[in-house]
Amino acid sequence: MKTTIRIVFSFLFLLLGQNLSASSLQIAEGKVEFIALASPGALKISGRQNESQALKGNISVDKDQITGVVFLKLDSLTTGISLRDRHMKENYLEVPKFPECQFTYTKLSLPSDFKGEQIPFEGKLKLHGIERPVSGLVSVEKKESRLSLVHEFKIKTGDFGISTPKYMSVTMGEEVVVKVSLEGNML
């Protein structure tokens, strides 16, 4: 009898513990940056989102697993040159037609301790109306209830049905390095 009670209590405790450990990340700061190479002259075209509210998400941390979705309003992207921004949004990303991109975690297992090391992650990125699997590395840091995730991954514009960006005599390479930083409190 005592053993049965102990097992039931242990089971309840585990369930309760599991519920307590599941929490959501309230994104306080989100930042997206990207960089691509163009030729001639190995021109680095770098960009970022210029509105802090353009990146939103719904992320859950359950034990060591991170799940959830992050959205970015593509109209917020800027490369520092307005004509280039206009071409990027109108001719290539087609922002009026596809105003947002969406990232969904499919696999991210957090380490037992958070020391800022880079760990692999997998997800799905929906961009320009096309969803493709992506993978990369994420740096994770946790200080008390504050969690910081810095993801870096590469995409190819062609995989998302985006034609090779070209303007006058300059042609951009197909590969784009994307860096997504998320920071917030665990609730």
Next chain:
Amino acid sequence: MIRHGYANCITCHVSPNGGGLVTSYGRALSQEVLSTWQRENESNFVYGLVKTPDWLNAGGDFRFVQTHLDTPALKSGRFIYMQADVEAAATFGKVTVLTTFGKSNEIEAPRFIDNFMSRRHFVIYQATNEVYFRAGRFQRAFGINLPDHIVGTKRGLGWDFGTETYNLEAAWIGESLDVFVTGIFGRPDNLDLNREKGLALRVGHNLGNTYKAGLSYSYGSNNTARRHLVGPYALLGFRPDLFLLAEIDFQNRQPTAGDKLWGWANYGRLDFEPIQGLHLFLTHDLIRADFKNETTLKRSYGGGIQFFPRAHFEFLGSYQKQGNRLISAEDNDFFWLMMHYYL
């Protein structure tokens, strides 16, 4: 352009080392990020009135300057026509041929034909996205390729406007590193000019998106001397509206008759752009051919305003304290206004 993330000249210029004719992309960018006011397609060749085929790139530069010099012994003003050149480049696949043609700076040309000249003409072969070969008449790659050719690191070292030589150049222009190797063959078409023959090497390294630093070396000899030059340079784009250009070159010159001389040249420009197209700048430049001889010192320091109101136009006004120790122990006042119009 380093402040906007453009670390390599060839993105906007036909020449791998920059200067002169701009590409169609360079024209668009000059309108978009360099000019105060702009209208769509305004920067096109002659405002788009003349359509050129895709393989042909055309342009032209007209520069005039008014100077005013004020010394205790002399007050003088001069209007100088500096440049009136047209320039064209034809690209066929991986090969580009470029030439300039314009009025020479000869004041009393002995023959009619001597009133005209081609300052630069060369052939470029682009082997890969990163590798370029160039042969023809152009200025060697050394330090910062400044349009301001009167400073110590240009005129002071003998690389003024019009001193281009026949060269063979190989360049590797990569994501973070660029290397230029130039074989210099002087002016075999005009030996009286006694231009140097030798070689030059320049290596630049991009530090982040808006900073670049590098090192240049040049060896040259002519009938009167041989010399080695070496020095670092940096282009630092702190912000899109604030940048610094700096170059220091040390020279070891061995005249055919006489002792070896050690000297140096340096240049610095701190530039702030409060409104797009309007630049406020401070400059310093110096050349001292012999550290042991004070009279070899020439220097200037001052400031000015540079204004790019619309595509095709550039105005520059500068006030400098200028000293030439061979002439005077005092610094003079020197003021100049420059107008540049490009087709």
